[in-house]
Amino acid sequence: MSASQSAVRSRAEAVKVSRTFDWLILFTLFFVVLGGYHIHYMLTGGDWDFWTDWKDRRLWVTVAPIVSITFPAAVQACLWWRYRLPFGAVVCILGLLLGEWINRYLNFWGWTYFPVNFCFPSNLMPGAIVLDAVLLLTGSMTVTAVIGGMAWGLLFYPGNWPIIAPLHVPVEYNGMMMTLADLQGYHYVRTGTPEYIRMVEKGTLRTFGKDVAPVSAFFSAFVSILIYFLWHFFGQWFASTKFVEAA
Amino acid sequence: MKILKDKVAKLSFVALLITMTAAMFYTPTASAHGEKSQAAFMRMRTIHWFDLNWSKEEVPVNDTMTISGKFFVFSGWPETVDKPEISFLNIGIPGPVFIRAGSWIGGQLVPRSVSLELGETYEFKVLLKARRPGDWHVHTMLNVKGGGPIIGPGKWVTVTGSMGSFVNPVTTLTGETIDLETYNLSNTYFWHAAWYAVGLLWIAYWARKPLFIPRSIAVEAGKADTLITPADRKVTLAFAVGTIAIIAVSMASTNEKFPITTPLQAGLLRGIKSIQLPVPTVAVKVEDATYRVPGRAMQMTLTITNNGDSPVRLGEFNTAGVRFLDPAVAQDETGYPDDLLAEEGLTVSDNSAIAPGQSRTVQVTASDAAWEVYRLADLIYDPDSRFAGLLFFYDAAGNRQLVTIDAPLIPTFI
Numbered sequence: 001m002s003a004s005q006s007a008v009r010s011r012a013e014a015v016k017v018s019r020t021f022d023w024l025i026l027f028t029l030f031f032v033v034l035g036g037y038h039i040h041y042m043l044t045g046g047d048w049d050f051w052t053d054w055k056d057r058r059l060w061v062t063v064a065p066i067v068s069i070t071f072p073a074a075v076q077a078c079l080w081w082r083y084r085l086p087f088g089a090v091v092c093i094l095g096l097l098l099g100e101w102i103n104r105y106l107n108f109w110g111w112t113y114f115p116v117n118f119c120f121p122s123n124l125m126p127g128a129i130v131l132d133a134v135l136l137l138t139g140s141m142t143v144t145a146v147i148g149g150m151a152w153g154l155l156f157y158p159g160n161w162p163i164i165a166p167l168h169v170p171v172e173y174n175g176m177m178m179t180l181a182d183l184q185g186y187h188y189v190r191t192g193t194p195e196y197i198r199m200v201e202k203g204t205l206r207t208f209g210k211d212v213a214p215v216s217a218f219f220s221a222f223v224s225i226l227i228y229f230l231w232h233f234f235g236q237w238f239a240s241t242k243f244v245e246a247a
Numbered sequence: 248m249k250i251l252k253d254k255v256a257k258l259s260f261v262a263l264l265i266t267m268t269a270a271m272f273y274t275p276t277a278s279a280h281g282e283k284s285q286a287a288f289m290r291m292r293t294i295h296w297f298d299l300n301w302s303k304e305e306v307p308v309n310d311t312m313t314i315s316g317k318f319f320v321f322s323g324w325p326e327t328v329d330k331p332e333i334s335f336l337n338i339g340i341p342g343p344v345f346i347r348a349g350s351w352i353g354g355q356l357v358p359r360s361v362s363l364e365l366g367e368t369y370e371f372k373v374l375l376k377a378r379r380p381g382d383w384h385v386h387t388m389l390n391v392k393g394g395g396p397i398i399g400p401g402k403w404v405t406v407t408g409s410m411g412s413f414v415n416p417v418t419t420l421t422g423e424t425i426d427l428e429t430y431n432l433s434n435t436y437f438w439h440a441a442w443y444a445v446g447l448l449w450i451a452y453w454a455r456k457p458l459f460i461p462r463s464i465a466v467e468a469g470k471a472d473t474l475i476t477p478a479d480r481k482v483t484l485a486f487a488v489g490t491i492a493i494i495a496v497s498m499a500s501t502n503e504k505f506p507i508t509t510p511l512q513a514g515l516l517r518g519i520k521s522i523q524l525p526v527p528t529v530a531v532k533v534e535d536a537t538y539r540v541p542g543r544a545m546q547m548t549l550t551i552t553n554n555g556d557s558p559v560r561l562g563e564f565n566t567a568g569v570r571f572l573d574p575a576v577a578q579d580e581t582g583y584p585d586d587l588l589a590e591e592g593l594t595v596s597d598n599s600a601i602a603p604g605q606s607r608t609v610q611v612t613a614s615d616a617a618w619e620v621y622r623l624a625d626l627i628y629d630p631d632s633r634f635a636g637l638l639f640f641y642d643a644a645g646n647r648q649l650v651t652i653d654a655p656l657i658p659t660f661i
Contacts, residue, residue: 015457022458056511083462084474086483087453090446097443112342113379113410117432125442126490129449133487137480158494162501163438166431168508170420174349174356178512183417184427186358188343194335194390196360198513212510 034095037071049122052167053185057213059200062220064122065153073228077235086136089128118184126159127152149228153221157213282398287626290567292635294389295319296399306377308408315372322366323653329393331363338373339386339398345375353520360515367521377406378413400568402584528555529640533654540660544614558600559640564593564613566636567623571613576641589615627658
């Protein structure tokens with residue numbers, strides 16, 4: 001067989017090779033994203049995602065969506081503009097959550113015995129589905145950034161509320177009122193994360209009374225829009241083939 | 248010759264692989280908390296722990312023990328560490344092998360951060376409930392905002408039994424009694440699994456069709472729009488609407504199930520009650536202090552003046568949790584950790600009783616391997632080479648008084 005001849009001899013063979021290639025790429029993409037995104041999220045979200053007593057109504061709501069919209073935006077840029085595939089955000093979150101669950105179960109629970117109900121990851125899937133859906137339905141990066149990015153920030157807290165609400169039930173403990181999540185943080189000793197790091201409710205947001213979470217979510221949504229633009233361009237640049245094209 | 252060389256190279260490579268694999272399987276237990284690598288001045292000039300008591304040395308799972316004692320917030324707090332205006336009474340253990348069932352300073356529960364005053368002495372107690380079997384080094388610890396964790400003395404405690412039997416029952420203000428060890432776990436698993444399944448469905452919808460090569464060819468041929476069908480749009484719309492609907496319904500049902508929830512609690516407790524120790528009637532002036540590196544000994548020249556009405560003798564020098572005792576004056580009866588106790592580590596040139604009104608200059612030597620083992624000798628490399636500690640004087644009736652010292656330290660190398 002010369003170099004100019006095809007490696008496949010029939011359409012059926014071509015389809016088979018193409019599908020094999022699909023699964024290879026998807027498998028590789030999944031684990032590369034899992035590794036890179038996981039490290040990124042642990043470094044930037046870190047404790048806000050690790051512990052239930054850090055999943056507060058103000059900073060967690062703000063920080064987690066902003067630092068997590070990065071990879072979904074970049075992978076969307078690559079998969080959409082080069083393949084018209086609208087699952088960039090979801091594949092990222094599937095990878096991230098799998099990595100996080102492995103980490104929380106094997107490391108946090110298996111090595112250091114923190115109960116899983118204290119150190120489970122945040123749920124980012126609802127925002128990812130909507131982000132992908134907006135991209136497909138509009139085909140526009142700008143609209144996806146504005147509508148999808150907004151949804152990413154706004155859906156985060158309600159998407160997690162069914163999981164964390166039971167831990168916000170109050171308890172009286174030795175004469176003080178706290179939530180069950182606070183009590184978890186107090187009971188399950190961490191030497192490096194003292195209580196004072198959690199004192200985040202400062203500033204003028206208190207003028208909104210108890211409705212702090214929606215305000216934080218809106219702020220987070222606005223910043224997520226900006227971060228989406230930035231990382232979308234990173235993705236486009238990263239997915240360019242001009243670096244490997246022949247002169 | 249070449250074959251021989253190749254064989255040697257191959258065997259060397261195999262040996263290297265075996266060594267690396269064996270190294271990966273060698274995983275000794277890490278049981279220390281880095282207490283020895285914390286800068287010496289941090290341990291000598293910040294928090295002085297004393298009168299410590301670990302109530303038990305062996306505890307079954309679900310049983311409790313306490314660590315109690317006092318700590319003095321040193322007046323000569325170093326400039327390089329933020330003052331303990333926002334601090335948290337912690338406990339140094341390797342993960343939650345115990346749970347912290349309670350902690351008190353001055354009789355007040357302190358699940359929150361506290362504001363401490365320099366020069367004050369506080370009484371504390373930490374109640375621990377055993378959770379995981381093993382031998383654990385249990386330290387006192389204070390986290391200081393801007394200063395980090397300041398670790399105190401540690402003692403080995405054995406937890407017996409099985410972790411499987413550990414329970415952590417809590418009754419909420421809504422009247423429900425739950426086991427905090429497993430509470431909400433199935434709910435967490437359910438929601439994560441459910442959303443993960445939705446994500447997988449979304450990928451599966453697209454992965455059933457050709458993905459990369461044909462689509463790339465189509466996009467490059469300018470036929471990208473043909474890749475998205477009306478059916479794709481309908482399915483996508485269904486996913487988007489379904490997602491929002493699930494969120495709305497689950498929010499509503501959650502709020503119905505848990506109508507009473509409160510925000511996370513955090514805050515600063517001020518006005519923590521300190522204990523008033525009797526004003527010392529002994530005055531101590533440090534004339535000079537040297538650390539003799541080869542001898543692992545610190546020598547001080549002290550001028551001691553007894554302004555009280557009974558004769559006193561120097562019995563103990565305590566710094567960074569290491570206790571140097573003169574056995575003729577003071578013995579430990581509390582079961583203090585051996586590695587932190589130099590029972591005969593304190594020598595005084597003339598330790599006869601100092602009579603009321605008398606002033607005497609003496610040579611005091613605190614020597615023990617603990618200087619090296621606990622890396623306190625490293626304070627000669629600190630940016631502010633000063634030492635500090637507590638001196639305990641005793642009268643004939645056994646009454647004790649505490650005097651703090653804080654002075655420059657000169658190392659000698661010969």
